[in-house]
Amino acid sequence: MLSKILSSAIYGIDAYIVEVEVDLASGLFAFSTVGLPDAAVKESRDRVMSAIKNTGFDFPQKRVTVNLAPADIKKEGSSFDLPIAVGILNAGGFIKSDKIKEFIILGELSLDGRIKPVKGALPIAVSAKANNINGIILPSDNAKEAAVVEGISVYPVENLPQVVEFLNGNLKISPLLIDIEKVFEEYRSYDVDFSEVKGQYHVKRALEIAAAGGHNIIMIGPPGAGKSMLSKRIPTILPNMSLDEAIETTKIHSIMGLLGDGKALVSTRSYRSPHTGISDAGLIGGGNFPMPGEISLANNGILFLDELPEFRRNVLEALRQPLEDGKVTISRASGSLTFPANFMLVAAMNPCPCGNRGSQKECNCTPLQIQKYLSRISGPLMDRIDIHIDVPSLKYRELSDETGGEKSEAIRMRVKKARDIQIERFKKSKIYCNAQMSAKYIKKFCQIDNESKGLLEMAISKMGLSARAYDRILKVSRTIADLSGVENIKPEHISEAIQYRSLDRESYI
Structure with missing residues (x-):
C-alpha cells in the first residue's frame, strides 16, 4: 500500500515542497528512510513508532519505506515526524480520505503523540501559497506565524489522534484567522527610549544623522560613557518597518527558532550584539547545511559590534562584502545560498588599549600602542563607516540632570521625513538612502x-x-x-x- 503526503522543508530562508511517500510492503518488519535525510530525520522512526502505538493505533508489522522527494536535496529537522506518521496511518487504512492531498502537513511528534512546534513555519506557509496549496496542518504553537500569510487556511493541531479525526472528517477544526494589521501594530513597541539617555547631545545628533541616511557609524570613548546604551536605542529612531520588511525579518527568525512562543511577527527593528569571540561563520552564516549568521538576523535593523578592535581580523574582514551588497552568499560543494544582510553597522571602541584616554583617569598608553590598537581595524572596513563620533565621559552636572532628553518618537519623525526625501530622490534607481x-x-x-x-x-x-x-x-x-x-x-x-x-x-x- 502506497501513501503520498505533502510536506515542506527549508532551503536558505525559503521553503520547497517535499513529497513524503510511504510504502507498506509484505515481508519481515523493517523501517527505512531514504531521500538524503539527516540524523534528526532518521531518528523520526523511533518517535513515529512510539507516537502511533501510544495513541491507540496498531503499527503495521510490515516493511516500511519512507521516501522524501526530491531526493537530491538534504532534508533536516524533526518537522517530517507528523507527515510520516500520517502517511503510515493512511497506508495502513486508519485514514480513509482523499482530503489528505489538499494539505501540507508538518510537525514534530513526542512519544505520547503530542505535536511540538517546528522551525520555519512562515516560509513554509509562503511556499504553500506559491504552490497553490490551500491548507496547512501544523502545530498550534506555529499557527499564528503561518496565519500571517493571506490566502491559505491554517489548521492548528495538538496531537496525532486529532489529525486523524480531522482528516477522516469526524472532527471540525476551524482555520485560524488573524488581523495582520492588528498583530503588526501589537508588536511594534520598544522597551527603551532615547529620552532615558542623559547628556551626550552631540552623539545623539550624530546617531540621528546616521539613522536618517542609513550611515554606518563608530563611537569612540572610554568605558562607561554610554556607547552601548546609545546603540540599543538606535532602532527606536529608525522608521517603522513595512509589512514586507517584517515578513522578511520574521522568516529569518523563524528558521532559526527565535520567534518565541506564539509570536506571529517581528515588527520592530532587530538589534544584534555578538560577542567579540564570535567566528566568521557565526557572524556571516555557514555550516555544512548553511544557516543565517548574526548579520542576517540583523537584517533591516542594527548590528552592534562593541570593542571592535577585539574581534578577530578575519571576522571583521568577512563584513566587507555584505556591507557593500546588503546580502551574503555562502558557497558549498552542493550549491550556494544567499541570505539578506541589509543592516546598519554600529561599532564602538575604546580610544586606546587601556580605555582611559580622554577621560578623567590617567592613560599610560604610548602613541605606538595606540596606533597598533587602531590598526587592528583595516582601512577597507573603515572605508565603509561614514561617521566617527567621540563619546566623552559624562560630567556630574549631566548625570544629575532630571529633565531627560528628547523622546525617540520625535527623532523618528525627523528621520522618516529625511528618508522620504531620499526615497523620492532615488526612486528610479536600486538604492533608497544616501549611504548607498x-x-x-x-x-x-x-x-x-x-x-x-x-x-x-x-x-x-x-x-x-x-x-x-x-x-x-x-x-x-x-x-x-x-x-x-x-x-x-x-x-x-x-x-x-x-x-x-x-x-x-x-x-x-
Whole structure:
C-alpha cells in the first residue's frame, strides 16, 4: 500500500515542497528512510513508532519505506515526524480520505503523540501559497506565524489522534484567522527610549544623522560613557518597518527558532550584539547545511559590534562584502545560498588599549600602542563607516540632570521625513538612502558651492583628513541637508559632516 503526503522543508530562508511517500510492503518488519535525510530525520522512526502505538493505533508489522522527494536535496529537522506518521496511518487504512492531498502537513511528534512546534513555519506557509496549496496542518504553537500569510487556511493541531479525526472528517477544526494589521501594530513597541539617555547631545545628533541616511557609524570613548546604551536605542529612531520588511525579518527568525512562543511577527527593528569571540561563520552564516549568521538576523535593523578592535581580523574582514551588497552568499560543494544582510553597522571602541584616554583617569598608553590598537581595524572596513563620533565621559552636572532628553518618537519623525526625501530622490534607481550612493550618484546629488569646496580643501590639507574621507563627508552632508529640509548642501552642512571624521585626522594619535 502506497501513501503520498505533502510536506515542506527549508532551503536558505525559503521553503520547497517535499513529497513524503510511504510504502507498506509484505515481508519481515523493517523501517527505512531514504531521500538524503539527516540524523534528526532518521531518528523520526523511533518517535513515529512510539507516537502511533501510544495513541491507540496498531503499527503495521510490515516493511516500511519512507521516501522524501526530491531526493537530491538534504532534508533536516524533526518537522517530517507528523507527515510520516500520517502517511503510515493512511497506508495502513486508519485514514480513509482523499482530503489528505489538499494539505501540507508538518510537525514534530513526542512519544505520547503530542505535536511540538517546528522551525520555519512562515516560509513554509509562503511556499504553500506559491504552490497553490490551500491548507496547512501544523502545530498550534506555529499557527499564528503561518496565519500571517493571506490566502491559505491554517489548521492548528495538538496531537496525532486529532489529525486523524480531522482528516477522516469526524472532527471540525476551524482555520485560524488573524488581523495582520492588528498583530503588526501589537508588536511594534520598544522597551527603551532615547529620552532615558542623559547628556551626550552631540552623539545623539550624530546617531540621528546616521539613522536618517542609513550611515554606518563608530563611537569612540572610554568605558562607561554610554556607547552601548546609545546603540540599543538606535532602532527606536529608525522608521517603522513595512509589512514586507517584517515578513522578511520574521522568516529569518523563524528558521532559526527565535520567534518565541506564539509570536506571529517581528515588527520592530532587530538589534544584534555578538560577542567579540564570535567566528566568521557565526557572524556571516555557514555550516555544512548553511544557516543565517548574526548579520542576517540583523537584517533591516542594527548590528552592534562593541570593542571592535577585539574581534578577530578575519571576522571583521568577512563584513566587507555584505556591507557593500546588503546580502551574503555562502558557497558549498552542493550549491550556494544567499541570505539578506541589509543592516546598519554600529561599532564602538575604546580610544586606546587601556580605555582611559580622554577621560578623567590617567592613560599610560604610548602613541605606538595606540596606533597598533587602531590598526587592528583595516582601512577597507573603515572605508565603509561614514561617521566617527567621540563619546566623552559624562560630567556630574549631566548625570544629575532630571529633565531627560528628547523622546525617540520625535527623532523618528525627523528621520522618516529625511528618508522620504531620499526615497523620492532615488526612486528610479536600486538604492533608497544616501549611504548607498556610488560615485555617480555623489556627483549628481552632492554638488556644492565654492565656499563648501574651500572648507573641504582645508579639511583635507590643514586638518590632515584622508582622501577617502572626501566622499563620506559629501554623503553625510547630503543627509544633514535632508534633515534640514533643504535641497542644496550648504557650508554649515559640510562643516558639521567634517566633525564626524575623527579617526581620519592625523592628529588623532
